Amino acid sequence: MNNKNEFITNSEEETFSLAKNLGSELIGKEVILLIGELGAGKTIFAKGIASGAGVEDVTEVCSPSYTILNIYEGKFPIYHFDLYRLSDIEEIEDLGWEDYIGEGVVIIEWGEKVSFPNPDIKIEIQILGNNRRKIRIFKFKN
Numbered sequence: 001m002n003n004k005n006e007f008i009t010n011s012e013e014e015t016f017s018l019a020k021n022l023g024s025e026l027i028g029k030e031v032i033l034l035i036g037e038l039g040a041g042k043t044i045f046a047k048g049i050a051s052g053a054g055v056e057d058v059t060e061v062c063s064p065s066y067t068i069l070n071i072y073e074g075k076f077p078i079y080h081f082d083l084y085r086l087s088d089i090e091e092i093e094d095l096g097w098e099d100y101i102g103e104g105v106v107i108i109e110w111g112e113k114v115s116f117p118n119p120d121i122k123i124e125i126q127i128l129g130n131n132r133r134k135i136r137i138f139k140f141k142n
Helices: 012-024 041-053 089-094
Strands: 005-007 029-037 069-073 078-083 105-108 121-129 132-141
Touching: 005 012, 012 041, 012 132, 029 041, 041 078, 041 105, 041 121
Parallel strands: 029 105, 029 121, 078 105
Antiparallel strands: 005 132, 069 078, 121 132
């Protein structure tokens, strides 16, 4: 299945809300790739997903640019990776992020840097100006 939905959001709150709705539908084993340029709203989207998936304090959800991985507890574990600082494919492969598949939701910011062939969901965020975003959500599995 390849189900694509396209949305326009006009604020961080709308982007968060869209992601929260998506997060509330998760079963706890999804791999989600977040794709978009710097400042597009990938971390806001990750916060929304976490909120929808039951993380009570979304202020703890932040970009793990320097730690590479943050783990949050909601209805199930959420493994939040940020590959921004990594450019070498071997560095990315050595992270072992694949070990978390099936253990909870895996969210990967800068998902275009991984060669994972079968994500459950791919989200592309495009800046349209100010706080306007075009968000495409591709769902590949039920």
